[in-house]
Amino acid sequence: MIKPDPQIRRICLEDPRFGEARDALLAFKSRLDAPLSPTFWEGLKQQKISALASRDQAAAKACWCLEEVGRAQERFVLGFAAAKRDDFYTFWCDLERVETALHFLEPHYATSLPDFGLRHLSLHLPRFQELFPYRLFFSPGMIVKRFICSICGQPMKLRGGCGHIVGDIYNGEICGQVLKDIQLLEVSIVDKPVQKYSVLFGPDIAYDYGPVRYVVQGLRSPWHEWQCEISEIVEAPERFPGTSPDAGCPCESGQHYEACCKRKPRVRRHYEVLFGVYPPAELAAGTTNWSFIVKGSPVAKPQDTTGDAAEPAAAGDGQEQAAPERHGRKPSLSMDRR
Amino acid sequence: MTDDTQVHIESSNLTFEAVAARTTSDLALRRRLAEAHVVFLPLGPVQGFEGDVFTGALADLYEFVRTEGPTLRVEVASESDEPAVLILHWEFLDLGRFLVMKAAAPLIIGILANYIWSKLGSNTRKRRAARVRCEITTQLPDGSSRMARYDGPADTFEKTMRDIAAQAPTGGREDT
Numbered sequence: 001m002i003k004p005d006p007q008i009r010r011i012c013l014e015d016p017r018f019g020e021a022r023d024a025l026l027a028f029k030s031r032l033d034a035p036l037s038p039t040f041w042e043g044l045k046q047q048k049i050s051a052l053a054s055r056d057q058a059a060a061k062a063c064w065c066l067e068e069v070g071r072a073q074e075r076f077v078l079g080f081a082a083a084k085r086d087d088f089y090t091f092w093c094d095l096e097r098v099e100t101a102l103h104f105l106e107p108h109y110a111t112s113l114p115d116f117g118l119r120h121l122s123l124h125l126p127r128f129q130e131l132f133p134y135r136l137f138f139s140p141g142m143i144v145k146r147f148i149c150s151i152c153g154q155p156m157k158l159r160g161g162c163g164h165i166v167g168d169i170y171n172g173e174i175c176g177q178v179l180k181d182i183q184l185l186e187v188s189i190v191d192k193p194v195q196k197y198s199v200l201f202g203p204d205i206a207y208d209y210g211p212v213r214y215v216v217q218g219l220r221s222p223w224h225e226w227q228c229e230i231s232e233i234v235e236a237p238e239r240f241p242g243t244s245p246d247a248g249c250p251c252e253s254g255q256h257y258e259a260c261c262k263r264k265p266r267v268r269r270h271y272e273v274l275f276g277v278y279p280p281a282e283l284a285a286g287t288t289n290w291s292f293i294v295k296g297s298p299v300a301k302p303q304d305t306t307g308d309a310a311e312p313a314a315a316g317d318g319q320e321q322a323a324p325e326r327h328g329r330k331p332s333l334s335m336d337r338r
Numbered sequence: 339m340t341d342d343t344q345v346h347i348e349s350s351n352l353t354f355e356a357v358a359a360r361t362t363s364d365l366a367l368r369r370r371l372a373e374a375h376v377v378f379l380p381l382g383p384v385q386g387f388e389g390d391v392f393t394g395a396l397a398d399l400y401e402f403v404r405t406e407g408p409t410l411r412v413e414v415a416s417e418s419d420e421p422a423v424l425i426l427h428w429e430f431l432d433l434g435r436f437l438v439m440k441a442a443a444p445l446i447i448g449i450l451a452n453y454i455w456s457k458l459g460s461n462t463r464k465r466r467a468a469r470v471r472c473e474i475t476t477q478l479p480d481g482s483s484r485m486a487r488y489d490g491p492a493d494t495f496e497k498t499m500r501d502i503a504a505q506a507p508t509g510g511r512e513d514t
Contacts, residue, residue: 001402001405001406001452001456139426139427140427141424141425141426141427142424142425143384143387143391143422143423143424143425144394144422144423144425145420145422146420147397147420155420156397156420157419157420158396158397158400158414158416158419158420158421159419160419161419165401166397166398177397179425183386183387185384185385185386185387185424186386188426190427192430192467192469193427194427195427
């Protein structure tokens with residue numbers, strides 16, 4: 001089992017060779033909608049070449065880790081910016097890319113650490129995903145007869161294979177299985193796909209992006225803290241509970257209860273969003289389609305996950321302020337969706 | 339055990355000898371299969387494909403079991419070093435089918451549980467939502483076998499399978 005190596009973290013955080021790349025990644029809070037500069041990627045590429053030339057596998061691995069952190073940060077920021085423009089599917093796909101990057105990174109660099117905003121990403125990624133309305137996805141089922149090692153190009157065999165371990169880092173690259181000789185069996189519709197890009201779209205499918213739009217518009221920066229409590233409230237319970245569906249309706253219409261007053265309990269989803277920083281005034285003023293109230297929230301104060309607890313969250317436009325606590329609780333916005 | 343957990347237990351006639359005889363005519367491999375502590379079995383028939391198919395996790399899990407249980411004799415019921423695998427892009431862990439000897443069952447269950455957690459990482463939400471599918475046939479000391487199939491949440495897999503294993507008659511195969 002591959003486990004994070006403290007030496008790799010030390011190189012990433014302290015080695016002077018990676019100063020420029022490290023500074024760029026540590027300044028994640030100031031990047032609200034821009035990608036990392038080309039010099040960041042070029043600098044790491046050169047460092048990796050140099051590390052390999054001197055057979056420094058640890059430094060090459062650190063390069064890979066920093067690249068992966070950069071990918072995760074960049075996709076998160078760019079996806080969030082797309083969501084600000086109401087391009088929610090792009091945000092969804094970018095969240096999937098962030099999830100993939102964190103998945104690859106985790107065995108080598110603990111993503112629960114606050115370094116480079118990784119803990120923020122790990123915590124907020126599933127929170128954003130939960131707000132999306134996508135529930136069904138296309139998913140291929142296939143038989144794979146051969147796998148090739150992405151490092152050496154040799155067939156991956158059960159007994160006496162090439163020795164490279166899938167998911168480990170060799171020469172600054174991650175080892176993966178290249179699928180060969182595939183027989184597609186089926187394409188299914190599933191609710192828990194391995195990759196989440198293949199969302200079901202169609203002329204009869206209308207998605208409600210209200211909750212994710214609400215949170216994105218309420219955040220001045222993708223790096224600000226927030227959390228959401230989702231609950232279901234039964235709005236209209238059954239009219240005559242306990243009545244058999246086949247019995248005459250108690251309203252004396254002469255019809256069976258099932259054909260008359262029996263109805264499914266109507267449920268609405270209730271979202272209580274706790275923003276770590278006050279949302280923009282227009283959201284709070286109710287100019288959006290959402291009704292909301294500001295109140296003392298029973299939700300616990302969110303933990304700082306960006307590794308910078310003492311400092312207020314990064315300034316998005318210079319007008320923001322940390323939400324004040326009222327009786328030990330922070331204000332939250334509450335909204336309902338049927 | 340939760341409501342969305344499906345556990346099926348039945349007696350079976352699967353034995354190490356039978357698997358070895360069915361898999362290969364290669365005497366060396368046949369002996370290794372017959373003397374193994376745990377054997378990875380092919381999945382049932384897959385529509386549209388002729389031949390044995392294993393779970394997509396086979397290579398990874400095979401390596402994991404061999405690393406975590408260095409004293410175990412681990413084999414795959416396949417003559418080929420590159421057996422075909424079934425990949426379903428659905429987010430549940432299909433660990434596949436196993437034949438294990440009674441004495442090794444608790445160790446195997448522990449290793450499979452470790453594998454599950456290694457795959458799910460530190461994301462607690464993912465851990466709670468993850469599902470696991472697995473079938474373990476245990477060969478008992480009297481030569482009979484018992485199959486237990488689990489389909490349910492990842493976090494109750496280990497306890498459920500350990501409880502099932504504990505209910506089986508105690509003892510081990512004579513050659514252990």
